Amino acid sequence: MSGALSEGERQELELWIDQNDGNRRFFEDMKQGNRFAEEFPEFCQIDMERGWVRFEQHIRQERRNSWRRVLKYVAAIVVPVAIGFSIWLLNREEKNSILPISEMIEPGQVKATLELPGGKTLALKDMKQGEIEVDKGLKAMQTTQGLVYDSTVVLNVEELKFNTLKIPRGGEFRLTLADGTRVILNSATRLKYPVAFGQRERKVYLDGEAYFEVETDTTRPFYVVMDRIQVRVYGTSFNVNTHQEKGIETVLVEGKVGIKTFAAGEYVLKPGELACFDRKSGTVEIRDVDARQYTAWTRGIFTFEEETLEQIMATLSLWYDVDVFYQVEAVKELHFSGHLERYKEIRNILDAITEATGVKFSIKERTIIVSQ
Amino acid sequence: MDISEDKFIRQINAKEVDAFRILFERFHNYLVLYAMRRVHLREVAEDMVQEVFVAIWESPKKYNSFHGFRAFLYDSVQNRCLDYLKHKAVENRYVAYSLANRDDESEREYNLMREEIYRELYIAVKELPDRCRQVFELHLQGKKNEEIAELLSLSVETVKTHKKNAVRFLKERLGNLFFLLVMVKVI
Numbered sequence: 395m396s397g398a399l400s401e402g403e404r405q406e407l408e409l410w411i412d413q414n415d416g417n418r419r420f421f422e423d424m425k426q427g428n429r430f431a432e433e434f435p436e437f438c439q440i441d442m443e444r445g446w447v448r449f450e451q452h453i454r455q456e457r458r459n460s461w462r463r464v465l466k467y468v469a470a471i472v473v474p475v476a477i478g479f480s481i482w483l484l485n486r487e488e489k490n491s492i493l494p495i496s497e498m499i500e501p502g503q504v505k506a507t508l509e510l511p512g513g514k515t516l517a518l519k520d521m522k523q524g525e526i527e528v529d530k531g532l533k534a535m536q537t538t539q540g541l542v543y544d545s546t547v548v549l550n551v552e553e554l555k556f557n558t559l560k561i562p563r564g565g566e567f568r569l570t571l572a573d574g575t576r577v578i579l580n581s582a583t584r585l586k587y588p589v590a591f592g593q594r595e596r597k598v599y600l601d602g603e604a605y606f607e608v609e610t611d612t613t614r615p616f617y618v619v620m621d622r623i624q625v626r627v628y629g630t631s632f633n634v635n636t637h638q639e640k641g642i643e644t645v646l647v648e649g650k651v652g653i654k655t656f657a658a659g660e661y662v663l664k665p666g667e668l669a670c671f672d673r674k675s676g677t678v679e680i681r682d683v684d685a686r687q688y689t690a691w692t693r694g695i696f697t698f699e700e701e702t703l704e705q706i707m708a709t710l711s712l713w714y715d716v717d718v719f720y721q722v723e724a725v726k727e728l729h730f731s732g733h734l735e736r737y738k739e740i741r742n743i744l745d746a747i748t749e750a751t752g753v754k755f756s757i758k759e760r761t762i763i764v765s766q
Numbered sequence: 767m768d769i770s771e772d773k774f775i776r777q778i779n780a781k782e783v784d785a786f787r788i789l790f791e792r793f794h795n796y797l798v799l800y801a802m803r804r805v806h807l808r809e810v811a812e813d814m815v816q817e818v819f820v821a822i823w824e825s826p827k828k829y830n831s832f833h834g835f836r837a838f839l840y841d842s843v844q845n846r847c848l849d850y851l852k853h854k855a856v857e858n859r860y861v862a863y864s865l866a867n868r869d870d871e872s873e874r875e876y877n878l879m880r881e882e883i884y885r886e887l888y889i890a891v892k893e894l895p896d897r898c899r900q901v902f903e904l905h906l907q908g909k910k911n912e913e914i915a916e917l918l919s920l921s922v923e924t925v926k927t928h929k930k931n932a933v934r935f936l937k938e939r940l941g942n943l944f945f946l947l948v949m950v951k952v953i
Contacts, residue, residue, distance in 0.1 A: 399945055407945045416876050423880065424950045430887065431906045433799060437888050440795040445812060446787065449819055453783070523783055739895040745924060 499740040502564040509558040529555045529589045540568025554588040564715030574609035578692045581712040603635040626652040642671040645688040696734045703728045721765040771832035779828045796885040804847040818842045890939040901928040
């Protein structure tokens with residue numbers, strides 16, 4: 395597919411083949427049959443993450459049950475084993491660290507910074523596991539399911555200690571609060587919450603987009619406070635987004651929530667309803683929507699339903715951490731609908747939009763240029 | 767690998783979870799495939815690899831080098847496959863052949879090299895961006911640009927771009943091996 399080899403490449407290869415019998419034998423082996431083309435589809439079916447989850451559960455169980463693994467860091471004796479091939483492999487591996495295709499823009503990842511009561515900050519990443527001291531004497535667990543706070547602590551004193559999670563552009567993060575409420579935080583989002591809730595109420599402060607599954611507790615109402623409104627929750631799941639141009643959007647999946655603005659009274663939402671708070675007029679507008687669409691991001695999908703290109707690009711720019719530049723202003727108003735995968739390289743999404751609308755995209759470093 | 771091999775082995779010896787995660791990323795899928803060539807059932811193959819990794823986690827054994835560790839991985843999977851096949855009383859040329867050759871040092875060395883090259887290749891192709899990989903897989907099946915474009919509803923130009931990107935990516939990742947694959951027409 396790449397055409398013929400250059401003379402230099404061919405010579406290098408021949409040199410390698412002549413280096414030893416193993417290399418020659420390998421060359422001959424490869425000429426026979428095509429194991430790769432036959433096996434590769436099968437290879438793609440193997441699910442590493444499933445294996446990893448199994449393994450992780452196993453070792454966590456074991457760690458809990460035993461104290462024996464004290465012997466750590468026994469200095470290993472390093473015996474360099476040099477056969478011609480392994481040197482060859484190593485040479486190649488050094489090249490791997492260079493990012494190969496400059497226009498490749500990968501999706502966001504699990505990452506966040508955690509701000510502790512003293513003002514100290516910690517960087518949290520995927521796969522790192524263990525305990526974090528979130529306040530004096532109080533620990534949270536970092537797991538594959540995100541950060542999990544200790545649910546056994548209820549404060550008697552009403553002096554709350556807060557943690558703040560900041561998710562950068564190109565990041566997402568999962569969190570389980572001290573009351574068992576699960577939160578998924580999207581890119582460019584900030585959530586402030588107490589490390590343990592008080593006895594009367596549960597209150598968190600949000601800027602950005604998050605999906606909540608609130609643990610029912612009739613004695614302690616749950617509030618999500620945003621810049622201009624607050625959502626009162628009665629045990630339920632819903633999505634809140636302050637990023638939208640139109641206003642602050644709250645979509646209820648199940649249960650019951652009330653939207654309270656600072657000026658007016660409370661609007662009660664039913665499942666499948668969206669409340670949009672207009673920042674300019676200060677009013678709340680309620681309409682029916684497909685709630686699953688608004689929470690699709692938590693399942694790894696972008697759903698766009700008759701949205702303008704400008705809105706779509708704004709959403710993508712947060713997740714992929716890119717800037718957008720329009721060569722033609724008019725294209726901003728084009729509409730597009732589609733379901734696209736969130737954990738894919740951005741090209742896949744842009745190609746789909748190009749096919750549907752004819753708009754062209756080019757990528758220069760971390761800027762996407764939109765033209766007609 | 768983004769950490770040095772020596773460091774990786776030290777971390778495996780110290781039972782660091784992060785190192786086991788890397789072990790999964792770099793070896794799990796390929797070892798499952800390796801086992802599947804012998805036992806043919808994916809579930810069985812996955813169980814075997816899982817058992818091998820758990821055994822490494824639980825064993826106090828220390829590994830001296832990355833090379834030795836690698837050989838140990840393939841051997842462990844292979845031995846489990848042989849046990850499984852013997853247990854199932856499968857009369858099988860493979861078992862006989864493997865048992866006859868398991869102590870031949872140069873044979874083992876060659877097999878390890880072959881598997882490691884294939885592992886590199888599989889991982890590199892798997893890491894291609896999705897669309898690019900789909901194009902590449904169809905290409906491997908002998909499809910022409912026009913057919914690929916039709917199947918994936920892309921323009922022929924886009925197919926060509928994906929191919930070009932795939933070649934660039936694989937060349938970077940595979941170096942000499944890429945030339946080898948082109949020469950023997952695997953790619």
